[in-house]
Amino acid sequence: MVFVDKEFITRGLRRSSTGRFLLWILPWVALLGFGLYCAGLCLVKGLNQTNMDNRFVFGLWIFLDLTVIALGAGAFFTGFLLYILKVEELRSVINSAVVIGLVCYSGAMAALAVDVGQPLRSWFTFWYPNVHSMLTEVTFCISCYLTVLLIEYLPIVLRNRKLHEVPSFLVFEYELHKVTYVLAGVGTFLSFFHQGSLGGLYGVLRGRPFAFREGLAVWPSTFFLFILSAAAVGPSFILLTTWLVEKLSRKRLVRPDVFRRLASISGLLLAVYVLAKAVDTLIWINRTSPGTGFQAWQYYSWKPFGTWILIAEIVVFGLLPALVMLTPRLRAHTGWLVTAAAMACCGVALNRFVMTVQTLALPTLSFDSFLSYFPSWQEIGTFLAVVAYGVLVYSFSFRYFNLFPEERELRLEAAAQEEAEPALAGRY
Amino acid sequence: MLPWNYGFDWNAGHIIFLGAFYAVLAVVATTVAWAAIHSRSALRSGQAEAIRWHSDFESLPCSDRVCRHVLTGEFLDRKCQRAFCCGGCETHARLLERNPLPRVEEPQEEVCGMTFPLDRFYHRGHTWARLDRDGTVLVGLDELGTRLLGRPDALRLPKPGRRVHANGAAFQVRRRNAKVRVMCPVDGKVVETGSVERGWYLRIKPDSKNVQAFQHLLRGAEIKPWIQREMERLQLALTAEGATPALADGGAPVSDIAAAYPAADWDAVCGEMFLEG
Numbered sequence: 153m154v155f156v157d158k159e160f161i162t163r164g165l166r167r168s169s170t171g172r173f174l175l176w177i178l179p180w181v182a183l184l185g186f187g188l189y190c191a192g193l194c195l196v197k198g199l200n201q202t203n204m205d206n207r208f209v210f211g212l213w214i215f216l217d218l219t220v221i222a223l224g225a226g227a228f229f230t231g232f233l234l235y236i237l238k239v240e241e242l243r244s245v246i247n248s249a250v251v252i253g254l255v256c257y258s259g260a261m262a263a264l265a266v267d268v269g270q271p272l273r274s275w276f277t278f279w280y281p282n283v284h285s286m287l288t289e290v291t292f293c294i295s296c297y298l299t300v301l302l303i304e305y306l307p308i309v310l311r312n313r314k315l316h317e318v319p320s321f322l323v324f325e326y327e328l329h330k331v332t333y334v335l336a337g338v339g340t341f342l343s344f345f346h347q348g349s350l351g352g353l354y355g356v357l358r359g360r361p362f363a364f365r366e367g368l369a370v371w372p373s374t375f376f377l378f379i380l381s382a383a384a385v386g387p388s389f390i391l392l393t394t395w396l397v398e399k400l401s402r403k404r405l406v407r408p409d410v411f412r413r414l415a416s417i418s419g420l421l422l423a424v425y426v427l428a429k430a431v432d433t434l435i436w437i438n439r440t441s442p443g444t445g446f447q448a449w450q451y452y453s454w455k456p457f458g459t460w461i462l463i464a465e466i467v468v469f470g471l472l473p474a475l476v477m478l479t480p481r482l483r484a485h486t487g488w489l490v491t492a493a494a495m496a497c498c499g500v501a502l503n504r505f506v507m508t509v510q511t512l513a514l515p516t517l518s519f520d521s522f523l524s525y526f527p528s529w530q531e532i533g534t535f536l537a538v539v540a541y542g543v544l545v546y547s548f549s550f551r552y553f554n555l556f557p558e559e560r561e562l563r564l565e566a567a568a569q570e571e572a573e574p575a576l577a578g579r580y
Numbered sequence: 581m582l583p584w585n586y587g588f589d590w591n592a593g594h595i596i597f598l599g600a601f602y603a604v605l606a607v608v609a610t611t612v613a614w615a616a617i618h619s620r621s622a623l624r625s626g627q628a629e630a631i632r633w634h635s636d637f638e639s640l641p642c643s644d645r646v647c648r649h650v651l652t653g654e655f656l657d658r659k660c661q662r663a664f665c666c667g668g669c670e671t672h673a674r675l676l677e678r679n680p681l682p683r684v685e686e687p688q689e690e691v692c693g694m695t696f697p698l699d700r701f702y703h704r705g706h707t708w709a710r711l712d713r714d715g716t717v718l719v720g721l722d723e724l725g726t727r728l729l730g731r732p733d734a735l736r737l738p739k740p741g742r743r744v745h746a747n748g749a750a751f752q753v754r755r756r757n758a759k760v761r762v763m764c765p766v767d768g769k770v771v772e773t774g775s776v777e778r779g780w781y782l783r784i785k786p787d788s789k790n791v792q793a794f795q796h797l798l799r800g801a802e803i804k805p806w807i808q809r810e811m812e813r814l815q816l817a818l819t820a821e822g823a824t825p826a827l828a829d830g831g832a833p834v835s836d837i838a839a840a841y842p843a844a845d846w847d848a849v850c851g852e853m854f855l856e857g
Contacts, residue, residue, distance in 0.1 A: 158757070163847060163848055163851040163856065163857075164848045164851055164852065166845075280585060280586075281585065282587075283585060283587040283588055283594070284587065289597070292601055296601070296604050296605065296608070299608060300608060303608065303611075303612060311635075316632075316635075316857075319623060319628040319632075320619065320623060322628060322631060322632055322635065323619040323622045323623050323627070323628055323631055324615060324616065324619040325635075326619075326622075326631045326634070326635055327614075327615040327616075327618045327619045327622065328612070328615040330615070330618075331611050331614060331615055334607065334611045335608070335611060338604055338607055338608060338611075341604070342604060554639070557639065560641055561641035561642060561643075563820050564641055564643065564816055564817070564820050564852075566820070567816050567817075567819040567820035568816055568819075570819055571815070571816070571819055
């Protein structure tokens with residue numbers, strides 16, 4: 153068993169023993185099993201298994217969907233930067249970005265499938281779409297982009313050492329790799345649209361003045377803010393996951409320059425996003441919200457959603473990480489970089505939480521009351537299944553595929569350094 | 581949003597959305613089909629081995645892709661962009677014209693206690709090619725390659741009549757946990773197979789005896805600096821694989837290096853030295 157497993161691992165890369173790997177995946181498999189049971193309950197018995205109702209129609213799952221789709225934007229944005237704008241440093245993280253994108257989008261699709269229910273009629277969404285729903289555009293775009301991600305993932309799988317020995321796989325992988333830039337372009341187009349549509353979904357809610365926004369032509373401002381925020385945190389999430397994998401595997405996977413490059417891109421876009429979000433908030437406070445009959449302070453009188461949430465979203469998890477990532481002296485320290493990247497990711501999660509949960513919790517009619525929602529254990533279980541699925545797919549991909557093409561070279565460089573400075577031996 | 585749906589109108593918004601959606605599907609399908617068609621024609625025209633080498637070459641560490649003119653000191657640092665196919669390289673042709681390789685008087689080169697006869701060409705994957713009087717080419721492992729693999733546990737040679745390609749697999753060797761694809765230095769057809777004892781593995785009828793067919797191979801004065809660099813690479817590969825080599829200046833590697841480092845991951849070391857991705 154051990155020998156067979158070793159033959160699938162890329163030559164020159166060190167991975168843990170099969171036993172240790174099995175020990176690592178075991179709890180995640182158990183969590184996935186529990187989550188599948190929860191999802192099964194929801195699909196078989198219906199949405200009465202959840203704490204959502206006709207008033208609180210979006211809950212933990214939609215929050216999860218929006219967050220992972222924003223974080224998974226690193227895949228399309230890294231692809232866009234590498235294949236279209238030719239930022240070559242990002243080649244060392246592109247495979248990992250594709251896997252992260254695939255995990256995020258497929259996880260989101262799975263959670264959506266449970267949320268929508270009626271799995272036997274899932275094809276209805278494509279065949280009989282509601283022409284007046286922004287969700288139609290979201291469903292079409294996400295399905296198309298997931299297909300693109302699967303095609304982009306295929307060369308990574310086919311480069312597996314054992315599969316590479318099969319001539320037809322080898323040649324197909326090589327030819328497919330040649331046209332990756334086309335897929336990167338298509339992915340960018342699709343991603344821009346569905347990130348925007350997800351944001352637009354909230355911005356057009358006239359009956360929910362907390363979320364409603366004015367905008368440009370048919371697109372509310374949230375359409376653009378969602379695109380910008382996803383593009384800003386995508387590279388941060390790639391940075392964060394790469395650092396995490398380095399720590400967990402105790403290996404150097406990319407050069408420090410790559411971290412700095414990702415941080416500067418993320419920082420710049422985050423700064424633009426914070427500026428745009430601040431302007432949008434000011435317009436909303438002074439014009440949009442009063443125009444719908446509500447003063448903005450009224451939304452924040454319902455605890456726990458005080459003004460702290462707005463400050464946290466824009467300043468603490470927006471402006472601060474942007475400043476850290478844009479300051480060269482702070483960018484030179486991995487600790488600062490990782491902290492800033494984590495804060496940026498928390499910021500986007502908080503934004504999606506506010507748009508989903510706070511929007512629905514606030515009363516909008518005189519006879520409405522403030523609603524509170526806490527997910528049921530079946531909802532939490534399904535949420536955890538998506539997390540476990542992501543960890544498992546990434547773990548298997550990291551073990552059997554070459555996610556970080558510079559890993560082997562960095563090992564050799566470490567060996568050369570070890571030879572030159574024996575006192576530093578064992579540093580990695 | 582489809583023409584047969586209730587609520588669909590032939591207005592600009594619906595047409596743009598539908599057009600964009602079908603355009604995306606068409607682009608994705610065409611891209612995959614293009615890759616599939618090209619793969620089929622590449623497989624049919626026997627390009628699989630060339631593609632394997634290009635694919636492997638791209639995944640080699642930078643230190644393994646160094647240009648042959650760095651070995652001779654003409655460049656301080658330069659990465660080969662042509663997968664060691666010097667035939668069409670303008671820089672190589674220009675440098676060779678400007679500084680022809682100096683003549684080496686000795687019939688063989690002694691490097692680190694190993695002998696490298698200069699009557700033959702050397703591939704950077706540690707095989708050699710010697711043109712015989714009958715017009716065939718003998719292919720064997722150079723001395724460093726021989727010492728790396730020691731006495732092979734298994735040897736898989738192609739049958740006579742089989743076509744082999746330069747930079748493609750010449751034969752396969754298994755030693756300890758390493759399964760090594762040894763690269764062929766020239767294009768041609770196998771006419772006879774040898775063995776470890778005979779000192780050569782294949783006799784090939786080359787497609788061309790023209791100098792162009794051997795241009796990508798190292799020769800003469802290039803051998804010594806190349807092997808010295810290979811010894812450095814070996815030391816590095818062994819260190820990276822957890823062995824602690826002690827190659828003193830002027831020292832010679834043992835005849836069976838694999839046996840001398842039982843703890844090292846020999847598969848990784850051989851992959852590094854035989855230029856496998």
